[in-house]
Amino acid sequence: MNNALRGATSDTLLFVPFDIPIKPHRKFVYDGKMALLFDGLSASASVSIASWFIRSGRGATFGEPTMGSVSGTFGNPVRYTLPESGLVVNIASARYFTQNPVRWEASPLLPDFPVNLTLSQFQFNHDPVMEEAIDWLQTQP
DSSP: OHHHHHTOOTTOOOOOOOSSOOOOOGGGOOOSOOEEEEOTTOOTHHHHHHHHHHHTTOOEEEESOOSSBTTBOOSSEEEEEOTTTOOEEEEEOOOOOOSSOOOOOOSBOOOSEEOOOOHHHHHTTOOHHHHHHHHHHHHOO
16 A cells, blocks of 8 residues: 555545455444544544544543534645635545545534633643543433
């Protein structure tokens, strides 16, 4: 896989197949109550995993909206300065496709239970997101 990507130019579309297909083993899947925590810096693969967690109904989510959309974010970021505002952003220049069709979306990934962390909470190592998730787990049937 690395050899195919290493020699590609920036305007190239590549298909890199995986040698081993992914087959989930149901007997290894935890089926108890679950909570997933994320913050405004969650991006890339972590957002893709969080999106799967939400769509599959695995549990509740806590924290801040993620940096990426419900489809996740993509690789090879390019730094760009917006001409009108001067705001610097990173824009993904690579997009990954799976063998089966995937619907890409731009909507943000929003938590079921929004919880913001204040500067004071951060400074004193207080984690209201974790506390909210633990409280929810303890009160669920």
